[in-house]
Amino acid sequence: MLTHEVFNQVPPITPFDASRDPALLTGLHREGAGWAEAGVRELGALAGSERVQEWGRLADEYPPVLHTHDRYGNRVDEVEFHPHWHDLMTxxxxxGLHGAPWADDRTGAHVARAAKFYVWGTADAGHMCPISMTYAAIPALRHNPELAAKYEPLLTARTYDFGLREPSSKAGLIAGMSMTEKQGGSDVRANTTTATPQPDGTYRIVGHKWFTSAPMSDIFLTLAQAPGGLSCFLLPRVLPDGSRNPIRLQRLKDKLGNKSNASSEIEYENATGWPVGAEGAGVKTIIEMVNMTRLDCVIGSSVGMRAAAVRAVHHARHRKTFGAALIDHPAMRNVLADLVIESEAATTVMLRLAGATDRAAADPAEAALRRIALAVTKYWVCKRAAVHAAEALECFGGNGYVEESGMPRLYREAPLMSIWEGSGNIAALDALRAMGTRPETVEAYFAEVSRARGENPHLDHAIDRVGKELADHTDIEYRARRIVELMALVLQGAQLVQHGHRAVADAFCASRLGADWGAAFGTLPTGVDTTAIIERAFV
Known part of the structure; x- marks a missing residue:
């Protein structure tokens, strides 16, 4: 016998179309990849389907398990995944979310890939890590043309071929990254792993890596101290003769989020590596990989913000409180609109960065812009993801605090992109370093944001403020975050004013640049067109 009727509960958001995102689709065309819209839409509908959302949930809820030995005591160093992990990877x-753009000469190939990465990321964040590593490995690998010729066709192949076999015998490869050590963290020059040259041109690698991404990958890029200094090496899990490279998986990390993905501590026990780039040029070589992962960090944070905003709006549309739909209460409309504004600003600048990646090889100005804009945007957008997720979760009240809502998973995932490759200080200081050593990056930045001059007085004033901040070198390292935050906000504002929805751009500039904003989301000034803004999160 029922004791009461359950009502006023929000229906599931699935199925939904993750590509139903006006900022994404307009940016896709603006940045030269309109030809990819059909593929983006196909993937977006699949990502939001009940089936694929369940794949992501199960892969996250049942994380990978490490098997160091088989039943007979033999060392195997294998990671077992939930079957849906492999479905997601496939x-x-x-x-083509991994290395495909490097084998595609169409205009906008990297933009198309960014858009697909963005919509598919709503299924599960964890498996996007090895996808990102594979994408990022290719420009670094090109520092050794012989290795690139051997492995690049397999890294760009559209076949997921899981299993421990000699790389050249497989139909497709996944790449990992192994840089971080306990004593150094982001300070990779503190690396103590050693690389000893051998007569055959290989190196013997000995050392301990504290955090190795995707240890089930086929090949890894790693840093080690060679006689000529810190250098980059490629290590396959299986050597050309079919024997296992002695890369020992010691344990998997018990992480805050990103549960579906395996992250490990490893030991190199005289493992065999091939040099990628010259001895002593390890940091210069690996920065190619870092630049690509920075782009994916921005995409990943944008994915999380869009997912959080969409889910908050969906909940508010269907939940009734105090005699009205939650979405109709003015205070809630302020919060929801603010969340959507933050999300659209991230998405819009992300697509601009992907466009710069496409054009950088042929256009020095785009290459310079990409160098500085990636650093400042990685700092700010990735840092905003965590507070954005927290505010979106709060829109659900107690319903958002339980696992079934999906919001705790988003919340746990949110800090990762800011930490990846180095915390906020690393990105902020790198931006200052870029401007100090490459003055053309400053010119490219101001050329970009100045295209929006005259469209919004708050933006114009903020552009001038950036100039004043950069002209003052007093305590500049102490002021690094202040400067880079302002640069990132101005870059976002310039993109929105030129290309975004008018209501979103006006509200962004008035709040973020005009100082008519509080310290929390939901403190937008009066006069904002919240209806037009919130509707952009309907799916």
Whole structure:
């Protein structure tokens, strides 16, 4: 016998179309990849389907398990995944989210890949890590043309071929990254792993890595101290003769989020590596990889913000409180609009960065812009993701605090992109370093944001403020975050004023640049067109 009727509960958001995002689709065309819209839409509908959302949930809820030895005591160093992990990886690789843009000479190939990464990321964040590593490994690998010729066709192939076999015998490869050590963290020059040259041109690698991404990958890029200094090496899990490279998986990390993905501590026990780039040029070589992962960090944070905003709006549309739909209460409309504004600003600048990646090889100005804009945007957008997720979760009240809502998973995931490759200080200081050593990056930045001059007085004033901040070198390292935050906000504002929805751009500039904003989301000034803004999060 029922004791009461359950009502006023929000229906599931699935199925939904993750590509139903006006900022994404307009940016896709603006940045030269309109030809990819059909593929983006196909992947977006698949990502939001009940089936694929369940794949992501199960892969996250049942994380990978490390098997160091088999039943007989033999060392195996294998990671077992939930079957849906492999389903997610298969779709990602088949749609070219890994290395495909490097083998595609069409205009906008990197933009198309960014858009697909963005929509598919709503299924599960964890498996996007090895996808990102594979994408990022290719420009670094090109520092050794012989290795690139051997492995690049397999890294760009659209076949997910899981299993421990000699790389050249497989139909497709996944790449990992192994840089971080306990004593150094982001300070990779504190690396103590050693690389001893051998007569055959290989190196013997000995050392301990505290955090190795995707240890089930086929090949890894790693840093080690060679006689000529810190250098980059490629290590396959299986050597050309079919024997296992002695890369020992010691344990998997018990992480805050990103549960579906395996992250490990490893030991190199005289493992065999091939040099990628010259001895002593390890940091210069690996920065190619870092630049690509920075782009994916921005995409990943944008994915999380869009997912959080969409879910908050969906909940508010269907939940009734105090005699009205939650979305109709003025205070809630302020919060929801603010969340959507933050999300659209991230998405819009992300697509601009992907466009710069496409054009950088042929256009020095775009290359210079990409260098500085990636650093400042990685700092700010990735840092905003965590507070954005917290505010979106709060829109659900107690319903958002339980796992079934999906919001705790988003919340746990949110800090990762800011930490990846180095915390906020690393990105902020790198931006200052870029401007100090490459003055053309400053010129490219101001050329970009100045295209929006005259469209919004708050933006114009903020551009002038950036100039004053950069002209003052007093305590500049102490002021690094202040400067880079302002640069990132101005870059976002300039993109929105030129290309965004008018209501979103006006509200962004008035709040973020005009100082008519509080310390929390939901403190937008009066006069904002919240209806037009919130509707952009309907799916």
């Amino acid at each position: 779709v990602a690789v088949e749609h």
